[in-house]
Structure formats: structure tokens, C-alpha cells
Amino acid sequence: MTLEDPLTAPRTPKYQTIAADLAAKIRGGELPPGSALPPQKELSSAYGVTLATLRQALQQLEKDGLLSQQAGRGTFVAEPRAAYRLDSLRGFAEDLRAQGQTVSTLILGQAVGTPPAAVSAQLGDVPQVLRLERLRLVAGRPAVHQLSWIRDNGLAETDLSGTSLYAALADRGIVVHRATEAIRPGVLxxxxxxxxxxxxxxxxxxxxRLTYGLDDTPLVFDRATILGTAMEIRTSRALTGLSMQWSRQP
Incomplete structure (x- = not known):
């Protein structure tokens, strides 16, 4: 093994050293989520670097999802983001609760009516469907707006604020078999x-997301708007596991 000459060995850039130190403090709990960092001039003086070098470190930590720089307010430790998993067939709230997240649901609307043409194209020729509008809160903060159109109208009077839609369907003898899902970027x-x-x-x-029953009848069409600042999308891959397809947006 050849030893590197200490005079010629590459040095770790100062901004990376600062970023690593701040990351350790964040992950170790010394800087808890939501807390404000000292002003940049104070931080640069404490680390003995220029403002430009400090800002490189902060930009790196923001890119890593550990910090949030807010114009006119300062720099804050980012709240941990929940993960929206693609490798399981569960309801949204079930996914997050399995990760230890606190999830609550506000029902904004729940009524039987005529589906829009775009929904009929997904669910088939059904004269009436149940339209369910929900707001999902993660750790008390709004994170997802979800519109569901449900082929079965028997849930019109069911309280779905604390019950999984899939579980409610199962209670009616309707078994969820599979689902297809397309996720794309958008803006509010x-x-x-x-x-x-x-x-x-x-x-x-x-x-x-379009969910199917055992006989491949479409059961539910969901459209969820998910805050990119609150959630990240994560999946697991294996040779015999999840299959993913990528397509270009028109």
C-alpha cells in the first residue's frame, strides 16, 4: 500500500467539513427540527470561514434535505419528510403509520353523484359513484389533498376519517387485488x-391511482396532490419484486 504524501494529499474542502459538522448536530438532536440556525455572519465567524464558504455548506445541507433556507427569515432545520412508498398495496394513512408517522384525516366532502367524464373513463360506465374528498395531515400539518371516486356507493354514510378506505371496502366483502399508479410533477x-x-x-x-378488485373490475380512482416539501417518494427494488416503468411527459 502506498502512503499519500501529506503535503500533496487532497484536503477536504472547508465547506464540506462545516456541512458534516452541522449534519452531525442535526442527526444527533443538538439542532432539532424547526429550530433556527444562528445568523450567517455569526456562523461564518464561529467556523472561521468566509460567508461564501459557509453558504456552500448551507446549500449542500439544503440539497440533502436537512436545512430549509427561507428568504427574509433565516435558515431552519428541516422537518423530517415522510416517505410515500410504491412497493405496497395499502392506503396512504396505513403507509405512513407503519413508518411511525402521526396521520389524521379531515373529510371535506362525501356524497354520491354523477362522475366526471375523466373518472368514467377510468371506472367504466357507472351512472353514480361516491366522491370522497379528504385532507391528510402528517404530524398535524396538511400534506396531501386526496380526491377519491368509489364505484361502490355503500360507503356513503360510513365515517372514513379514521378508517382505511381499503378496510372499509373489505368490510363490505369487496377485496382489493391490485392497483396501477402514475405519479407526475405539478404545481398547486x-x-x-x-x-x-x-x-x-x-x-x-x-x-x-386506479384500484381493481379480484375480478379486475375498477373499484376506486384516486387523485392525490402531495406536497413535495412534506413528502418524498421511495421504493425498494428486487429481481422478483417491484417493476417500474418510466415514460416521457408529453
Whole structure:
């Protein structure tokens, strides 16, 4: 083994050293989620570097999802983001609770009516469906706006604020077999932005999921608007596991 000459060995850039130190403090709990970092001038002085070097470190930590720099307010430790998993067939709340997240649901609307043409194209020629509108809160903060159109109208009077839709269907003898899902980037419109407490134009994920029964009849069409600042998408891959397809947006 050849030893590197200490005079010629590459040195770790100062901004990376600062980023590693701050990351350790964040992960170790010394800097808890939501806490504000000292002003940049104070931090640069404490580390003995220029403001430009400090800002490189902060940008790296923001890219890693550990910090949030807010214009006019300062730099804050980012709240941990929940993961939206693609490798399981469960309801949204079930996914998050399995990760130890605190999830609550507000029912914004629940009524039987005529489906829009785009929904009929997914569920088939059904004259009446149950339209269910929900707001999902993660750790008390709005994170997902979800619209569901359900082929079975028997759930019109069911309280779905604390019950999984899939579980409620199972109680009626309707078994969920499989689902297809497409996720694309988008931005908040004004109405949904008001519900999620974020301005119009905020980046989001838009998920369209079509769920099928045992006989491959479409049961539920979901459209979820997911705050990109609150959630990340994660999946596991194996040779015999999840299959994923990528397609270009038109």
C-alpha cells in the first residue's frame, strides 16, 4: 500500500467539513427540527470561514434535505419528510403509520353523484359513484389533498376519517387485488393551495391511482396532490419484486 504524501494529499474542502459538522448536530438532536440556525455572519465567524464558504455548506445541507433556507427569515432545520412508498398495496394513512408517522384525516366532502367524464373513463360506465374528498395531515400539518371516486356507493354514510378506505371496502366483502399508479410533477392551484396552506405554484407530486378488485373490475380512482416539501417518494427494488416503468411527459 502506498502512503499519500501529506503535503500533496487532497484536503477536504472547508465547506464540506462545516456541512458534516452541522449534519452531525442535526442527526444527533443538538439542532432539532424547526429550530433556527444562528445568523450567517455569526456562523461564518464561529467556523472561521468566509460567508461564501459557509453558504456552500448551507446549500449542500439544503440539497440533502436537512436545512430549509427561507428568504427574509433565516435558515431552519428541516422537518423530517415522510416517505410515500410504491412497493405496497395499502392506503396512504396505513403507509405512513407503519413508518411511525402521526396521520389524521379531515373529510371535506362525501356524497354520491354523477362522475366526471375523466373518472368514467377510468371506472367504466357507472351512472353514480361516491366522491370522497379528504385532507391528510402528517404530524398535524396538511400534506396531501386526496380526491377519491368509489364505484361502490355503500360507503356513503360510513365515517372514513379514521378508517382505511381499503378496510372499509373489505368490510363490505369487496377485496382489493391490485392497483396501477402514475405519479407526475405539478404545481398547486389556488384552491388546493389554500387547503394545504401553501401558495399557488408550490411544487407537488400528483398521483393518479386506479384500484381493481379480484375480478379486475375498477373499484376506486384516486387523485392525490402531495406536497413535495412534506413528502418524498421511495421504493425498494428486487429481481422478483417491484417493476417500474418510466415514460416521457408529453
Amino acid at each position: 392551484d389556488e384552491a388546493t393551495g389554500e387547503l394545504l396552506n401553501h401558495p399557488a405554484g408550490t411544487p407537488v407530486f400528483v398521483s393518479d
